[in-house]
Amino acid sequence: MLYALSTCQWCHRTKVLLEELGIAFDYDYVDLLEGKDQDAAMDEIERWNRSGSFPTLVIDNKRAIVGFREQEIREAFAV
Amino acid sequence: MNVPEITEMAIDAAYRTLRADAEKNGYRLNPDEEFVKNLIRGLLKNEQRYGYRACPCRLASGKKEEDLDIVCPCDYRDADIEEHGACYCALYVNDAIATGKQRVAPVPERRPPRSQRGKAASVRVASTTEKPIFPLPVWRCKVCGYLCAREQPPGICPICKATKERFERFV
Numbered sequence: 001m002l003y004a005l006s007t008c009q010w011c012h013r014t015k016v017l018l019e020e021l022g023i024a025f026d027y028d029y030v031d032l033l034e035g036k037d038q039d040a041a042m043d044e045i046e047r048w049n050r051s052g053s054f055p056t057l058v059i060d061n062k063r064a065i066v067g068f069r070e071q072e073i074r075e076a077f078a079v
Numbered sequence: 080m081n082v083p084e085i086t087e088m089a090i091d092a093a094y095r096t097l098r099a100d101a102e103k104n105g106y107r108l109n110p111d112e113e114f115v116k117n118l119i120r121g122l123l124k125n126e127q128r129y130g131y132r133a134c135p136c137r138l139a140s141g142k143k144e145e146d147l148d149i150v151c152p153c154d155y156r157d158a159d160i161e162e163h164g165a166c167y168c169a170l171y172v173n174d175a176i177a178t179g180k181q182r183v184a185p186v187p188e189r190r191p192p193r194s195q196r197g198k199a200a201s202v203r204v205a206s207t208t209e210k211p212i213f214p215l216p217v218w219r220c221k222v223c224g225y226l227c228a229r230e231q232p233p234g235i236c237p238i239c240k241a242t243k244e245r246f247e248r249f250v
Contacts, residue, residue, distance in 0.1 A: 007121030007135035009114060009168065010185070031138055042138070042193065053188035054136060067185035 002027035003045045003056040010068040011055040017070060018057075021077050030054070085123045093119045097170075104239055106152075106160075107177035109169050118170050122151055136168040137190065145197075147221075147244055148190060154221045154245075155189040163187075212250060219249035 002018065004011035006029040018025050030041045042052055048064035049056045057065045057073065065072050094116055101108050109115050121135025133139035134149045148154040156166040163186040165172045175181035190196075218232035219225070223239035232246030 005136065005138060007124050009117050009121070010136060012117070038138075046192065051188040051190070051192050052138075053190075054138065067187070069185055 001025065001058045001061075003041060003054060003058070004029055005031045005054045007031065008054050013068045013070075014055045014057060014073065017068075017073055021074070023077055082127065085120055085127065089123060090116050090119050093123060100240070101171065106171050107174060109165070109172050109183070110177050110179060115170060118168055134168055137188075150245075152222055152239070152241075153190075157223065159186050159189060216248055217250035218246045221245050221247055 002011075002015060002025055004015060004027055015027060028041055030038060030045070033041055045054075045056045046052045048058050049066045051066075053066060055066075055068065059065070059076055063076075065076060094112075097115075097119065098108050100106075109118075118135055122132045125131070125133040125135060125139060129139050129141050129143070129146075131139075131143050131146065132151045133146050134151055134153055137149050139146050139149065143150075152171065153167065156171055159166045160171060160173050163184065164176050164181055165183050165186055167186050167188065167190075169183045169186070172183065173181070176183055213228060215228040215230065217226055217228045220232075220236040220239060220241055222241040222245050223236060225236055225238040226249060227233065232243050234243050235241070236245070
């Protein structure tokens with residue numbers, strides 16, 4: 001699950017990288033959510049990443065990668 | 080809702096202004112022009128939907144008084160350039176990155192998490208309500224650190240052109 005902002009360039013790069021790697025993933029542009037939906041997304045992000053920053057990539061509900069850490073993302077999905 | 084599109088012309092104009100201001104004030108923009116223009120698109124988008132140019136890489140609340148610290152240039156820019164070579168979104172960078180000698184790396188978030196925002200400020204205000212040390216209050220620009228002693232903060236920071244609301248009572 002990728003938590004992103006529609007205006008964030010690092011979120012964009014993360015999304016492009018995941019697409020390049022052929023990973024199946026869901027994503028939310030949290031800035032486009034409203035009210036309770038946005039609060040719920042933020043609560044979920046903060047469970048993984050206390051600073052609540054973007055992008056936050058939650059992998060298989062087990063771990064999170066915060067920020068566009070290309071190498072780390074590639075390694076996480078390396079076969 | 081009918082939202083006017085952000086045109087390339089508007090982005091180019093904002094880009095020229097930002098670059099000129101940066102150069103004049105001793106800052107450097109990211110050398111990747113396309114990347115910068117995409118950030119500017121985000122800034123203009125935020126200006127359109129929130130009424131202020133909140134950082135495109137942070138979630139704005141829509142309430143300006145809660146987001147003054149992330150109105151670009153944000154309160155964290157100088158410290159992040161110093162420590163990481165770039166501000167959080169990497170619009171502004173240090174000389175090494177601007178000249179291609181160093182690469183931009185992810186910058187950890189320096190802004191306090193939601194639950195802690197505003198607390199540091201209230202502590203500071205409380206501690207400055209004690210007996211005055213100087214005949215005039217001292218105001219600090221939270222964007223560039225400029226200090227001045229006068230009854231009220233200036234309308235515009237003479238150094239970085241930040242607006243009055245970005246000043247805090249320092250002493």
